[in-house]
Amino acid sequence: MSSTKGKNLYFNDKSMDYVTFGKGKQPLVIIPGLGDGLQTVKGKAQLFSLSYRLLAKRYKVYVFSRINELRQGYTTRDMAADVAEAMETLNLDAAYVMGISQGGMIAQWLAVDFPENVQKLILAVTTAKPSQLARERIEHWQKLSQSGNFKHLMLDIAQHSYTQKSYQKWRFLYNIMGRLGRIKDKKRIAIQSQSCLDHDSLEVIKRIHCPTLVLGALEDDVIGVNGSKELAKAISGCQLLILKHSGHALYEENKAFQEAVCGFLN
Known part of the structure; x- marks a missing residue:
């Protein structure tokens, strides 16, 4: 029996939403991407x-x-310390x-600063330092989120995160979500996107020594596939897998993604 729960965690004057599910004994911690700046995982356990x-x-x-x-100037490294505390x-x-996308940036710091917490590491569609492409995407989303145009923001994220084929399928849904939704907390998404732009772990990731898998997407139009390749090069003894027919949202689009993760963890 797998129980699916959404919960709140409190530590050192901080609070964090988290969800837990699954039938296994071995814990797997997932750190989600920048979408967390728009909505926390609260209420998403079932999903x-x-x-x-x-x-x-x-x-x-x-x-x-x-x-x-979150306060101004909060970095991906600070976020990793929060995950360790949680x-x-x-x-x-x-x-x-x-760690997926921005979550992968946080996971890099977690493995560097708290190596005892990380038995095995998977870094999906992420980078040690944002490329020009990544900077342009994130800065554009920052602008859209601050102007409060949720619909345009959702559609732009979808357009660049999915492959063209998937985007056609998802566009309708994102359009509705964009119309119904709103940006709850402009400050939160601004701080999180800024932490991505400032992220630079290139000098330290060589200190990661646990078994590591870097998962990239051939059609990644947010980070760019080279971000994954450079990351894998910088971590010694790391495995690299680039999935074809996948965009930045490869974890949603590609069954091979979860199979690869299970294969690596086993």
């Missing part, structure tokens, strides 16, 4: 357990949001850790 069906069969999965009290609060000594 995640469906999206990550394959992982839910094998692991006890924890998905952590950023803390609710893990400690839940008595998760060591776990498999998967």
